[in-house]
Each structure stands twice: as C-alpha cells, then as structure tokens.
Amino acid sequence: MESLTPLYIAAWHNAAAATSALVEAGADVAATVPDGATALHAAARAGAADALQVLLQAPGGYLAAAAPSATGASALYLAARYGHAGAVAALLHTDADGAAYLLEAHGAEALEGAIVGGHVSVVAALLAAGADPSAPTASGWAPLHIAAQGGVLAIVDALLAAGARVDDAAAASTAEAAEAEEGAGWTPLHVAAAYDHAGVVRALLHAGADPDALDAAGCTPLDAWVEYVRPRQVGVAPALTPHGSGESAGSLLALRGAVTRCAAA
Numbered sequence: 001m002e003s004l005t006p007l008y009i010a011a012w013h014n015a016a017a018a019t020s021a022l023v024e025a026g027a028d029v030a031a032t033v034p035d036g037a038t039a040l041h042a043a044a045r046a047g048a049a050d051a052l053q054v055l056l057q058a059p060g061g062y063l064a065a066a067a068p069s070a071t072g073a074s075a076l077y078l079a080a081r082y083g084h085a086g087a088v089a090a091l092l093h094t095d096a097d098g099a100a101y102l103l104e105a106h107g108a109e110a111l112e113g114a115i116v117g118g119h120v121s122v123v124a125a126l127l128a129a130g131a132d133p134s135a136p137t138a139s140g141w142a143p144l145h146i147a148a149q150g151g152v153l154a155i156v157d158a159l160l161a162a163g164a165r166v167d168d169a170a171a172a173s174t175a176e177a178a179e180a181e182e183g184a185g186w187t188p189l190h191v192a193a194a195y196d197h198a199g200v201v202r203a204l205l206h207a208g209a210d211p212d213a214l215d216a217a218g219c220t221p222l223d224a225w226v227e228y229v230r231p232r233q234v235g236v237a238p239a240l241t242p243h244g245s246g247e248s249a250g251s252l253l254a255l256r257g258a259v260t261r262c263a264a265a
Contacts, residue, residue: 005033007022008031010039011042014047016050019054020054023058040061040064043087044084044091047087049084049087049089052087052091056098057095065102074105080111080114080126083114088122108132111132120152120155124158141191144164144165149192151192153203169187185217187210189210190215193225201221
C-alpha cells in the first residue's frame with residue numbers, strides 16, 4: 001500500500017468526497033503507481049463511477065483516462081472488460097468532447113473487452129455512443145467474429161442492429177482450437193460454426209451471411225464445423241445444410257461433402 005498514492009486509494013474505494021478534496025488540494029490525476037496505472041485506471045477497474053466522474057472533471061482528466069497503463073489498458077477498456085456499466089457511462093457522458101476523444105482512441109479495444117466479458121449492457125452503451133461495430137481488433141478479428149466465438153446471442157444481435165458487416169474476412173484467427181496459420185479469411189459464420197453456436201449461426205444467416213463463404217484455405221463454414229466440432233454434435237449442422245432440412249442424415253452428407261471440397265481446394 002505504501003506505493004499507492006492517496007488519490008489512487010480514494011478512487012479505488014469510490015470515495016468521491018475524498019477524491020474531490022485531494023484533487024482540489026492539487027493531487028495529480030495523471031500520477032502513476034509502479035504498474036503504470038493512474039487513479040483513473042483504479043476507478044475504472046473497480047467500477048467506482050462517482051470517483052471516476054470527479055477525476056474526469058479535473059484538469060487533464062480525460063487525457064489521463066486515455067493514457068494506457070503499463071499493461072496497455074485504458075480506463076475505458078478496464079471499465080468495459082469488467083462490466084462496470086456505471087463507470088463506462090461516466091467515461092462516455094461526463095464531457096462530450098472528452099468522451100469523443102476517448103472513444104476514438106480506445107473504443108475498439110473497449111468494445112472487444114465488453115464482448116469477451118459477455119457484458120451486454122456495456123456493449124450496447126458503447127455502440128450507442130458511436131463505437132464502430134466493424135472495426136478490426138489487433139487479432140485481425142472484427143467485433144462480430146469475437147461475439148460469434150463467445151456465443152452470446154444478445155451481443156451478436158446488438159452488433160448486427162448497429163450495422164456490423166456480416167461477411168468480413170478475418171486476417172487471422174485467435175480461436176483456441178486453431179493453429180497459428182488457421183482461421184485466416186474466416187467470416188463470423190465460420191467462427192460460429194467452429195464453436196457450435198447454433199443460435200448465432202441462425203442469426204447471422206438471417207442477417208444475410210453467406211453460407212458458402214470461403215476462407216483463405218478455400219473452406220466453408222461447414223468445413224469449420226467438421227474440423228472443430230465433434231462428429232456427434234449436431235447443433236450447427238442443420239442450419240448450414242444446403243436446404244436447411246434439419247435431418248441428421250442429410251446434414252452428415254453435406255458436412256462430408258464440405259470436407260472433400262475443402263481438402264481439394
């Protein structure tokens with residue numbers, strides 16, 4: 001605790017009155033602790049919305065919020081990743097110009113963090129504030145790819161409603177089941193199929209996703225299902241069969257045909 005500043009401690013515990021008094025006494029909102037975090041990072045990580053609002057209103061507050069910690073995390077990312085809707089609201093609504101600056105600098109990573117965490121309300125708040133639903137992340141995946149992997153249908157629906165592109169091809173895959181070079185060119189539908197998220201597959205198809213889209217290796221979403229889902233699992237296959245029949249025998253034939261086509265590509 002000796003290495004933490006009084007402002008950091010007050011912010012972490014959401015002690016808004018103490019935070020305000022320290023700021024008025026001249027405490028530096030941009031001062032960092034050994035891991036590079038500021039009091040703003042602490043408040044965002046802890047979901048301390050009241051203290052966060054005080055810090056944002058201080059001189060240089062939004063600049064400090066946008067600055068990454070030593071781990072590369074911004075205040076907006078931390079609040080979004082850990083599902084602190086109140087803290088996200090404070091960051092996005094305390095000052096319009098500051099929020100626009102923060103969203104432009106860190107909106108994509110914050111949206112990714114909220115999706116990974118499965119925080120539907122935070123995803124909705126970020127999209128409503130103007131976060132790009134199709135901006136690629138550092139992994140090469142767009143938000144819709146990440147949501148398709150997570151399988152939270154409400155998040156997929158929110159992204160689609162915000163205009164996310166359904167057939168964007170990924171530059172690379174971060175799927176746990178994939179090797180380093182696999183997954184290049186995957187669409188969100190490939191991802192949903194590989195993770196056996198039938199509801200997401202149906203939502204993507206309803207939104208106009210191409211069931212015959214080819215990845216960089218010439219493989220379709222059906223091929224991804226064959227490769228990454230155990231043969232006895234049939235959650236996704238019926239929705240992806242050529243006629244949507246839902247019959248297990250027809251699904252198996254279609255899946256086998258997809259494997260042959262992919263192997264020949």
